Amino acid sequence: MTTALAIAAAPVPQAGVDLLRIVQINEEIKRVVGVSFKINIMALNAIFLAKRAGTAARGFGVLSNELRVFSQNLRCCMQTLTGLIHGCVNEVSLVLQDNRLARLLGETAKLAPQQATLAGVMARRSRQSEQHLEQLFRLRRQLERALEEVFQMVELGGVLAKSAKIEAAYGQSFAPSLAQVSGEFDGVVEEIRGSLESLRRSPFFAGNRDR
């Protein structure tokens, strides 16, 4: 759809719906960031616990430290997602603005058909609008790819948590406490996985397949 009149006839509410979906994605991202802070604190406590347990929990200590690094990396990735989300909000806002301007220019063209300048203005607006839609499409894809990368990272986090569970069994007298902590790790990583799964299913990404 490249003509100005075609843009004017485009389904205006879509951008508004997109904005709502972006807000929902952002809320989920904030939830994951909150949980990643929780992992960091839990990992710190686990490291102290492993130190108290001594050589029997050395492996557990190493894994706890890895989980701490995982939490920091996860936060970095979520920052990238937040940056992309801000970019999406910006582009969707421009698309909303384009839609409004296209509607008003379309109405103007109907009322002042004799104005030759209108066609030029509408064609220019149409090109700009097309660029905004292209940019939004690109951002959607980037966001989808970045989300996939986070998902891979969380898979690794899951492996770490499960390995910690195994290591906990070797913790001798500390085994019950270490098992409890590693169980909590596993639960939290599952929580993140659930959030990411719901993000993956967001209808916002359907825009990538529509185009």
Place this chain on the structure above:
Amino acid sequence: MKTTKTIFQDGDHKWVAIVRDPQKPNHLIDTNEYLVTHGGRGLVLDPGGAEIFPAVFSALSAEFDPSALAGVFASHQDPDCCSSLALWLEFNPAMRCYVSWMWSGFLPHFGGSAETFIPIPDQGLDIPLDGLMLQAIPAHYLHSSGNFHLYDKQAKILFSGDVGAALLPPGMDGLFVEDFDAHIGHAEGFHKRWMGSNEAKRDWCERVSQLDIDLLCPQHGAIYRGADVQRFINWFDELPVGILSR
């Protein structure tokens, strides 16, 4: 669509009122836009909100080539005055917008670039239009804290923004005030509430009493002409406004 009415013409010097759109949705306040042309250039006064742009543009373009518009005069910052700015600039990015310095940082939210705005200092400004000199007359605190009216000495016309505005009932939509006493009742509530200061009002009344005015053209309602101009100024001078009017 809005209609255009020529309210002054002397050769190529012209004032056109763009008024009364029967198709206008009721939830939008009715506004008057004015076009001043001189030589080959034009200036639109309070060009209106974005939603009424199609009606204003089409009416104006029937009278004047919009690409020859030199600029926009915004009496103040309200959306019904100039939220259509971005759309006008689509047609002619070289258009300039004259507005109080106070609002020159706010109006870019409607559109335009750093070059678009010409801030008017508090004491006013002479605005050239192809050889014609128009005067931005201070009207601060009369509805807005940074507010200007536009006076054309040659045409003896004062564009008075919200001063003189009346919210007219259906059926009473003539272009000119025909019966001052009947009309002014529809202006009273508006002025009492929207004009912020009696002191500012007195200053304005004194200032404009010294001008030679044939037509006093508000942004809403009907135009005052002849003796009704002074009648309005006297009425306004007496009217308690703002917080003191409670």
